[in-house]
Amino acid sequence: MSDAGHKLRKLKRNLFMLLEVFPSLVRGFLLNFGVYHATRAALGLPFEWSSPVAFITSFVSLFALVIAITKDLPDVEGDRKFQISTFATKLGVRNIAFLGSGLLLLNYVAAIVAAVYMPQAFRRSLMIPAHSILALGLIFQAWVLERANYTKEAIAGYYRFIWNLFYAEYIIFPFI
Numbered sequence: 546m547s548d549a550g551h552k553l554r555k556l557k558r559n560l561f562m563l564l565e566v567f568p569s570l571v572r573g574f575l576l577n578f579g580v581y582h583a584t585r586a587a588l589g590l591p592f593e594w595s596s597p598v599a600f601i602t603s604f605v606s607l608f609a610l611v612i613a614i615t616k617d618l619p620d621v622e623g624d625r626k627f628q629i630s631t632f633a634t635k636l637g638v639r640n641i642a643f644l645g646s647g648l649l650l651l652n653y654v655a656a657i658v659a660a661v662y663m664p665q666a667f668r669r670s671l672m673i674p675a676h677s678i679l680a681l682g683l684i685f686q687a688w689v690l691e692r693a694n695y696t697k698e699a700i701a702g703y704y705r706f707i708w709n710l711f712y713a714e715y716i717i718f719p720f721i
Contacts, residue, residue, distance in 0.1 A: 619697070
């Protein structure tokens with residue numbers, strides 16, 4: 546195998562991994578922005594950004610990235626067996642779970658900071674405790690995953706919990 550052929554295959558693998566993540570980021574942005582814009586247009590209202598819409602769009606876009614990079618965690622054994630290249634098979638379950646948890650914690654810290662520094666835009670009395678509780682739940686779930694030594698059941702529970710956090714954000718959103 547030539548060096549150029551090896552580099553091309555490596556580039557192709559990396560591009561496929563990027564293409565796996567990119568649609569999630571776009572979907573996270575376009576879904577929230579698009580629904581907001583379409584709703585305002587249907588009501589005959591001009592488009593204008595609001596802090597809550599900018600927040601949920603940013604928050605969910607980063608969340609979509611986390612879902613995209615962690616989605617293969619529950620089936621990492623099968624992916625390894627059939628030599629399917631995923632973030633989890635390349636970087637390891639622990640590293641991907643740590644990365645996903647770190648990005649989500651960054652999201653929650655940003656939500657709390659936004660509530661503190663923009664009290665005119667957000668309800669502090671909801672944003673701060675809700676995101677603190679969700680962040681603590683995430684830390685606990687990551688701890689449970691670590692203590693269980695990344696068993697298949699613990700990985701599935703962790704990934705399910707990430708989705709529950711995602712749904713929780715949409716439950717909170719109308720009240721922020």
